[in-house]
Amino acid sequence: MNFASLSIVSFSARGSATMEKIAKALPEFISEGGEFSAETFECFGEKHRTLGEFTERAFSKKTNGRSLVVFVGAVGIAVRAIAPFVKKKTEDPAVVCVDEKASFAIPILSGHIGGANDAARAIAVITGALPVITTATDINGAWAVDSWAVENGFGIENARNIKLISAKILAKLPVRAIIDDEESTEAESLRKTRGLELSSRADGIDALFSTAQRKAVLFDAGEERRFVLGIGCRKGTDAGELLEFVHETLGIHKIKESRIEKIATIDIKKNEPAILSLAELLNVPLIFFTAEELGAAHGNFSDSEFVRKTVGVGNVCERSVALSGAFLAAKKKSMRGMTIAIGIIG
Template sequence: MTESAQKKEREFAIYSYTARGRELAAQIEALLRAEGYLCIQAEVKEAFARCEALVFVGASGIAVRKIAPFVKDKFQDPAVLCLDEYGRFVIPLLSGHVGGANELARLIGRQLGAAVAISTATDLNGRFAVDVFAKKNGLVIKSRENAKRISAALLRYETVAFESNYPLREEETLPSGLYAGKAEAGKLGICVSAAGEIPPNACLQLIPKIYALGVGCRRNTPVEVLREAALRFLKEQNVSKDALFALASIDLKRDEPAVLALASYLELPTRFFTAEELAAVPGEFETSEFVRKTTGVGAVAARAAARCAPIQITGKTVVDGATFALYRKEFTPTFRTERPFVLIAGARYQGKRRFAERLCREGHIAGFRAVPETVLKTLTEILLREDRTAFEAELSSSVHLLAEEARNRGEALLLSSVGGGLVPIERRDRALRDAVGRLQCALAAEADEVYLLELGLARALKKFGESV
């Protein structure tokens, strides 16, 4: 895919059909702009082909009919979301994982205080989603069929092997359902690799797009000759063409038919550099006096690739009269994604901890902890001073930090109600009760999921995929 044909990242279009809907659409546009998105004005057909996301404010049936003629598959379609005109519900309609509709819905839901109706099975069951992992890490899914089989296996609570040619960080842990190692013959597995060939089995290859291909050739080199030479070079290096992110050369080749045809065939954007820019690239490069006299710099392919990525895989390599070089970017895959922020509330001894342990066993959360006493103490002290401005500022700051930490760790927060319907005699006790109540409300507004424990029973007050 050429750069011009790719969907524009961070671009979205929004559609509304009533006066109330237009007010909400303006609010959504403003909050997405604040997050770095760009809103465009376009008909649905154009926006579907161009944008990263489409947002409809109105009946979901209208949205479905509008996008129906253009839907292809989840690996190509943009994120499509629908909200009711009161902003009570956010519904990802299309491309929840690969297109990012679920993630965008959660963002909008948090900002509006709306319920998010997630319907994708891996989200609802708290299981590892291979397509989300691929999107977050910029990986090409080699086999859609194997990706579906792996998701189905994980939903059945089966285990899947995971291996990577690129080491994980020391602190990284595999999600529930994955184990480190090669998949046995005929067994399901995931392999993060840029290799052009892997053993044929049930392993799903995920390919990082981290390699830059430097190219140099004589003027009027035949298109077929350069293409076959490039494919042979990649095969010798055992690097998949899907692992390339750019084709690079000197600006003298900007109109070279063979180079442009090769970029089109490999579906790569081209990057052309002047002789001065190439000469400024640091490092040792094999040079040619003929090339220097012709282009003004002694090495084209290697310097052009090095300009795009820092790690040399192979320097100047001659294949059928053309020169190639391969460099790559740093790459470390990660499983870290923003997890749902879960709040578990209720009076003391109502079963909050036991319920949190169950969510851990199910893989929905990685752990849990009580809201630190220091937070409650600080809020209580400010209430005792009767400084409303200072309290609101401290409450907002505390909620932001608690939510951010909980999401990063995948932990649920436990907070016990205090006081019930009785008004405490002591002023400090009344301030503590008020601080806890206000903190519960603020955390509940920020949380993605809220559970209330009473008599050992959990009631979902706010949950992805459910009404509030």
């Protein structure tokens, strides 16, 4: 649990005492070093600040980490105050409400991604309050994909589908996922997750975990997926050999040729006969990137010093996928001077 800022407000003298207790002790629980700021407000007495002023300020804070907003008072007050400022699941701050006697600590917004559930538990330790956790995965002791993503430093794409995955987990239906690096610590963690099935099949999945791009991409498994092929090859590669390599790779992942939307590679291969032939056979467009553009791609890629010396960038296929707007689903596969990576269009 790590927050960069804390904003806390109270509405009575008794609530103010609870607020000060929380504000003094909470940073030890919620800040893991680095930039941290804490502000307290009182919406009564001589130090009176308006509730709207407090809430707007708290929700508009720009920090390098997550923000926590705590209301010491009635839940209804907190709900009415935050309603105009709530935007989206992946951006809203964590909001916790604590009654003035500190009997209960209730997360009311961004329990998983924002960290409100953990913050409520920390406040409970400080004050002796009872944490009132209402998220279904938590009360059933089930895995939550959004919590896992935050804990492992993954951003979330298609957050609207969190509910679909949670519903499957709670109904004890299998959640099928793939990860681009099966040897990673994240893959090991996912293998131990009850209800989650890691697969090599890239189609019909509920989630993709890309260690290269640090993204958890969540899908509606019933929707048809589209794919991008990142291709690299040595000069003069035989067209039939490249096609056979692509067919073999697509077969491993149970991807039909008709699902391929485009092929991406480096611009020095724009006249490479094997790649041109592959695009023609698959009837898909080719997109090209310069070595400089590929080198600027964000992610953790399987770079090679030999490739870097040859074409000016350490990896072509994975970086091409990332720049094409897709999420890396299968990292570099190599054979006889040919490389391929597969991306899913989110």
